Amino acid sequence: MDKTKRYPVNIVFSYLMLSSSWILFSDLAVEALSNDLQEHAFFQTFKGLVFIVMTSFLLWVLVKKNNRDLESANDLDSVTGLHSPSVFFRYLKKRLKSSDTSDRYILFLLDIDDFKTIADQIGFENTHAFLKDVARSIELPVEHQLLSSRVHSDGFASLIKLNDTEQIESHIALVHRRFSECAYRYDIAATCCIGAALFPSDGNNAKQLMASATHALGQAKKSKNAIEFHDPKLTELERHRQEMVLELRKAIDEKTLEVVFQPKYNIKSKLVVGVEVLSRWTHERYGVVSPEVFIALAEEHQFCRDLTMLVLEKTSHQLRTCGLLGKELNSVSVNISAVELNSVDDMDYLDNYLRRDPDFARLLCLEITETAILKDIDQCARAVQKLKKQGVSFSIDDFGVGYTSFSIFNKLDVDEIKVDRSYIKDLETNYRSRAITSGIIDIARGFGIHAVAEGVENAQQLAILETLNCEQAQGYYLGYPMPSQQLRESLTSETEPCSIA
Template sequence: MPKTNPPSLASRASLHGGLAFEFDFPSASLEVLAGKMPALMALATTEGALIFSNGHFELLDGAGDTVESDTEAGLFPAPLRLSLTKQANPHDTVFMQALRYLDGSEHIYEIHRFKVPAVEEGRTELICTLGVCQTSPTNTSPPQFDPLTGLANRAQLYEQLRRAIDYGRVHRECVTVMMLNIDRFKNINDSLGVGAGDDVLIQISEILRNVLRDNDTVARLGSDEFILLLDKVDNPHHITKIADKILNAIGQPLNICGHEITCTASLGVSQFPIHGDSIDLLLKHADEAMARAKSEGKNRYKIYTAQMSERTVDALLMENDLRRALEQDEFILFYQPQVHLRTGKIIGLEALIRWQHKTKGVISPLDFIPLAEETGLIEEVGAWVLAHACERFHHWLKQGLSLGKVAVNLSARQFRQAHFAETVVEALNKSKLPPQYLELEITESLTMQDTDEVLQTLGYLNKLGLSIAIDDFGTGYSSLSYLKKFPVNKLKIDRTFIHDVGSELDDGAIAKSIIDLAHNMSMLVVAEGVERLGQSRWLYDQGCDQVQGYYFCKPLSENELLKLLYSEKVFRDSNGDCFIV
């Protein structure tokens, strides 16, 4: 639709209840003048109702329509809105703001906000916003700022790093580089949308500015990756204090789209000349240290060591071995019983993949599943698990063993692959396993991605007769309104919420809430990671339906499982039902 001219001051006033604003010259002349200005100009009431805006806003990416926007909030791009909230007096201030044009170019504006007093008693006081672009039209040098956050971009970072390293060589000083990555940032984008993700990036950028000193450099390289260049910081004790300060500041709750969200970050540190004598080496080693922090649980920092590079080489070798593992039949399944808490009956088995490496022995999925997801091999690996679990469970059914259902974990990438439902049907048909004996476990964040497609796929699978469970419930950003729509049969409480229940550190409010939520929505609930009698008793008292964990049984190979089922630890009735004694 073609753009129309912005409304005049007079028409704007009439749209907002006849607000009066008088000038010493005709308003039509002011409109022409404002429209021709090579700058942003907007007038609004102190409550934010928009009176006038010129066409310069139409250049900006993320700005509202100059005709249809009735408020400043509807007109201003998100970075400008957020910066205004950070000003001590947003009605009287001057600050610099990076803004992106629709053509992708980035520009720095000097924003002026000031009050325009009413010319007569009883008239309305207005707020004027002027934005003067500081980027010369003839300046063809590369942009120096990230358009979303206003931080230094890659070009400026490399220039600052070059200068710091040159200075360090001459004066024999260290240069400290930190690489910061927001943990589970993709979950925020998938659950709340890209706009919410941008708000998170903007707010975390502001946090980093406030935590660090003016002579430090904060840069955004892309997505949720930030680089911090610390000026004259070489003492390990000081590095530790700064890293802790950064992580604590980022860990404070953020208000995103009306939701209170707590973020964490992983931080990697490298230093010139100890860990490298070039920009690329310093960034590479900071990245490896950051990856180690993520692999050890996230929300922490790590300083680079040479062993981390060795681990990177090991990961490359593991990828090559992983590609051969399917061909060489090196994967095996372990099974962990799910137990009815009140009767002790085994009502399900969760199929858990292990890698029987030819030289390294049994490898945990924690060590190779992330790599399989990263390389795209998870689709083949997931299909193997599904087919093999169905085949073995049908085999046990024919032997007269009644073990409820077999549960198979699905990764988000596996679920979203084309023809996934057909893959499930093929596994059932090939194994001859009736659908009611199969349970698929999906992640909570998956329910917020492409919800119409997810709903359609889950609906189809549910009509086949199989069950759907949401795994690790409580750790994502699911919407209860979506949850109500989905054909979900079971919620699995993540182990982190029951770790301390039944002990002196008892904090079971979240676990209790999930149990009540599941029952109110006519769902079953299973608690993962039950390792102590106290946890089991607490869950029993709260009405939890099912449990799974080492207190009842660890994951077992097929031979170990059969040995258990035929042992004195399990009672089998005439129907083949199995009860843990």
């Protein structure tokens, strides 16, 4: 029996038991108190009045509870659990009315494109589940309490207190990305539009702010899958960002991104023991785009896997063409994103790709970050174990800057850890950096794995690393990232590519 049917049954049963017990025991009590006829009548009247008072009080409690339940039910959207529109607008007015002019709020409206088509495609139950997921993607954890609502069938609203422009842009971009992830989970090509307005610049009360956000959403829906701010400057920044995403997608599809190779040296022998592969994007209009920028864009828009595949293909082809694969080089390191590492589908795709190129797989070392591992260490362990069967080795990149746990080494069979460059930078002047670096090197030695120092920029840093028994190093002092042909010339020339003695 469901809750709606069980609740009235419980009330009736409880009342029946209370009434029966009262009548039975009160009559026995009256008979025990007196045998006088007048007193008996008085007590009967008195117990009847008490019963009326008791049942009236019980009825009052039940009515109050029912009204409270009805109010609560009306306060929440039954599908998503978010605030109802009436509650949202009431709270919005109250929040903005009590705010100072120095406070900065952003109100954004999210609307799903072609919602009816999507609902018809996935069915009633899946549509409700999808809307719940979208609601969770909006309710992101932020420093200040947010206020969110499902304002109509496929529309959502949210008010957040955020301070600087970068924080606002990144939050809206994250909501947009999380929506795309929801659509990906349901295997649908769903997109959304977001319109945003800022308090107090775009409106100093609830009505004005909502009107500005609605106008921005209307502009966004003209092109679909877009983000528009009521502030033209922010809209222009977002439009530039979206254009860059399209250009990056084009660059990956047309394979115009390039790869370069930075040598890794054995510190004692002064010989190259491997290379780290780095991707480079030079655009005719944007110029040289930082990897931090375009890799983050690839992660946000779910084509990081395609970027990695392009890097692997170009690396394998270029090193094989130069005659370096498996001859001059015994290790080729490639970074892999947290998004891929924590995706079963992406890891299966990578596994199938490497099966077609076993010679390259045996030399490949995948560099993963601590933060990526800690998101789902069990999934990471399964991915590592699977790829290791093909000879792939693994390195933990930027070691020491995350929340390192020794359970990483207990669960993951890694071959190398790379000391983060932030410690190497201060190696000569900061005894704490030197102590941490020494500790990381000792950890690597204790687990029987390689320790690599990255970001070595001068002879003093290299000398200290040698005294600390660090095995390998890389950095601008040892060798800049270079194209494959230049790498081949450096490795096969009679003179050393750089003097590190």
